[in-house]
Amino acid sequence: MAVPPLGMIRALLLRYVLPAVAAVLLVALIGVPALDRLLTDWFRADVQLRARLVMTSIGEPLGALLDKSDTGDARAYLSRVAGDERLLGFIVCGPHAGRVLSTAAMPSVVRCGESDTAGADKSSTLLRTPSGLVEVSRFELRTPAGAAYTVLLAHDLSFIARRRTTARYLALAAIVAAAAALALLAALAVRLVLNRSMRQLLGDISRRRFLDDAESPLETRPVLRRVRQLLSELEAKQRLEIDFRENWTPQALQQVVREQLGSGPILVVSNREPYIHNAGTDGVPEVQVPASGMVTAMEPVMRACSGSGTWIAHGSGDADRLVVDAHDHLRVPPEEPSYVLRRVWLSPEEEAGYYYGFSNEGLWALCHLAYVRPEFREADWQQYVGVNEKFAAVTAQESSTDDPVILIQDFHLALLPQLVRARRPHATIAMFWHIPWPNAETFGVCPWKRELLLHMLSADILGFHTLYHCQNFLETLDRFIECNVNHESMRVTLRRHVCRVRAYPISIEWPPHWLARAPAPAAARAAVVKRFNLVPDVRIGVGVERWDFTKGIIERFRALEALFDKYPKWRGRVSFLQVAAPSRSKLPAYQTLQRHTLAELSRINERFARNGWVPIILVPQHQEPREVFELYRAADFCLVNSLHDGMNLVAKEFVAAREDEEGVLILSTFAGASRELVEALLINPFDVPETAAAIVAALEMPREQRRLRMRLMRRTLGENNVYRWAGRMLMDVARIRQRQQLADWMETG
């Protein structure tokens, strides 16, 4: 049997038992003497009435007998009358208080004269005798002959004491019983109120309303207010613990998953897969890690949650089908498999409409303020809906439990929260939006804005990189959707479902595992100089991107042109290496960008190149991560001048790659990363001269300053790594699940 905790026992004693005992004592102290008095008075009144009756009936015969001067007959007569068990006897007194006669059992304290009485009433006196209380009643008697006598009747009152004792016991028993009943009733009432409050509370929790609405009528119920307050405090404490946990490692994340989420599966759903198999030159499938910030971030998280994860993604490689099993499963990473990759197949039409069309020409252009007009076509939208349905069906199929944890990644799958919720109502769904969320006016041009927003709100958590993106999202809801938006707590209630909007700044693994076999910075520099045929002692700048119009590659080239124009001393002394991994090359906007980039590259290089020195070297192919990290380690500066970027992980990777504390980061203020990496040289990418000046500042920065900036940024990143990003989100997921579980328990009794 479970032993109740001491605190609970103490609370019970203080709240119920002690007040009940006090009430009993109070009633006993005041009530029992009062009851005694009351009983005595009642019985005396009874006895006096009885005495009067006796006297009325014996007055005449007694007078006649006394007139005969025969006291013997009168005594005999009175003795017969006194046979009653309570009537002790009679005394007949003469005119001068002399005793005329007395019956046998009359107590000696009863006398004809003034008696030692306890009562003030002359007609009735209470006497204490050794055998108990005696009530003496006096009556004047006038005989038929006119003689005057006083007749004293003594009644035994000892029965009052007996009855009083019995009554005391009964009264005490009644008081104790009443107090116990009252205490019980009070406890039952409290329990009833608590139960009802808890049920309401848990009903609210199950409908995701609890803690969600500061103006809620819950505020008016004290019990709920207290519970609400306690839960808030607990949450705040947990959040603080997470925020101050500096050393986020894969093990720490694993621990969070194990302790907070149990052994249940975690499903990650994204468009891009973490490993792509393409047919190699000899026909053997070759594995490639795609150039994708989402993959860079999620992959280490999946490895850390090893054993409990399945990643569902589009199988986009031309050899992808060759390496999966009958269930389209494959265990990855190839070198050390630790989780399952489930591939989803799309037809060319689906890919064209859903991926290239609606996702990239529509949403990507819509959400980035890079001044590329978004394209919205009905046919693309239909494909987008169809593919989201397909992903939802696969997700449901891969959920081995009723209540899986599902982490949906990015704008390609915006409809998934609702489509999955319809199939798995008890799932805990978190969706992370990897790109910026624009302001309401900008988003408002999307013809299917309402559908997108409504579907997204079925998630339990919607994550963005920055608070600014969260606020834009909430304002967009305010503008276009009928729902309750609480801007302070960042909770949105729609049809009793609560969706929490949160900023989770994404990051990279720390340290990146690619560094384990990376050459030392000096060796990396030598390798890069050799690989790209650079002039000796040249200062190296790098840019690593998907070839995307949001990344500011052309503006970057123009800033380099401005550098060589305005600061000619740097001609021949700086080369810039730009990796541009081809991306979405089928789309006109990307083809135009590529043409434009190549044209600017030729123009600038033709202007300045001399004696084997080339100002800008473009690497227009996908590079292996190992090569990317070699570049980072070889560079004197890294230029990240995105026109608009959710976070930008290249900036973070560059910092992570420089444990030698060398190298300068130049970073766009329009990249989410600029909120954290404040020691970078921050620039407006649209301001070409400013960017050129930043390059000069980077090249001329004193060593100590370089090192201090890098050290500070490395400290920030070490703390805010991707395990922290995932850990915070999963802790929030766990909290939602625990509350749901509590609500379910209460509902099922």
Ligand code: GDG
């Ligand atoms: C989206 C958001 C957000 C690049 N070229 C190659 C290559 N990369 C890798 C980089 C880096 C990743 O791709 C790019 O990450 P970013 O964060 O810079 O950008 P997006 O892909 O646009 O990512 C972005 C991110 O999602 C995460 O939420 O930060 O704002 O736009 O890891 O190293 N990798 C390889 N070869 C290349 O040629 N292997």
